[in-house]
Amino acid sequence: MNKEDIKATKSLLSTPQKIVIIPHKNPDGDAIGSTLGLWYYLKSIDQDAVVIAPNNFPKFLKWMPGQEEIVIFEDDKERAQKYITDASLIFTLDFNHLSRVGFMQESLEAAEGTFIMIDHHQAPSDYAKVTYSDVSMSSTCEMVYNFIEAIDSTSKITSDIANCLYTGIMTDTGSFKYSSTTSRTHRVVADLIDKGAENIAIHNKVFDTNSPSRLHILGCALKNMVILEDYHTAYITLSQEELDQNNFKKGDTEGIVNYGLTLDNIIFAVIFIENKDEGIIKISFRSQGDFSVNEFARAHFEGGGHDNAAGGKSDLSLPETTTKFIGLLDSYKDKLKG
Incomplete structure (x- = not known):
């Protein structure tokens, strides 16, 4: 944060505020961890704060301290709307454009509170009075x-805050293996452990509590994997029928896209997941090295994110989407040499 933003934020928090903290739609570990971590801190300085998530989050995050206090907009719209209407200060975390909250967008656009953005994705929009944006952050x-x-x-960081923040850092860095993991990241994590983050327990709760449906979906996904050796690319498809047959629950497909990158000589991995309720194909992109999936997603699939991790969508059918994707690869062949 620059000096002006620090001064402005301190001024805003120097008096009691009604605060709403909001993650993006389909919140992941970083979104839930950051909002809860900030929520605990704001409560500790006697601010009136609440976390409102657009929709529910995966079961493997339901253990997190404070998660039971999160208001789910789609389940309790009237209550959530009142919080937003009454808020004098609105924090938006882990996203930088109001479209990322889905059906909450209209409510936030109509809100009269002052916005503060904390986010590490590219191309932030300008809705916030204070914008703390840094794409280099893990x-x-x-x-x-x-x-x-x-x-x-940081002496204000309690064990609850430490557990929340550790969870988000661990999940968003792929357990500290992504290039965004810096020496500073490790120093922050070390301090969080010193402050009470239960690192081994957190890893077990996030990664070692699979349901049978999750493993069945993983098996189906790996069976569907297609390897395009000429393009150093692997992609996975999951149809709505396959999800339904395996009793899909929110979070069951989390991280599956990364399996493509475990293959030798693969630098681009993609998963296409059919969602008939929304009428779209949800897409996750991952890469290694200099190939920017952020640029690829923005150019072709109405998405974006980071250079090595991004998301997108398609309004075409699943077969049409994969055909479109394969057709694009030839123009990227030189960039996909590794």
């Missing part, structure tokens, strides 16, 4: 740690 959770350090002191 995670929004690392940024929340920096935020607390900048406006106050």
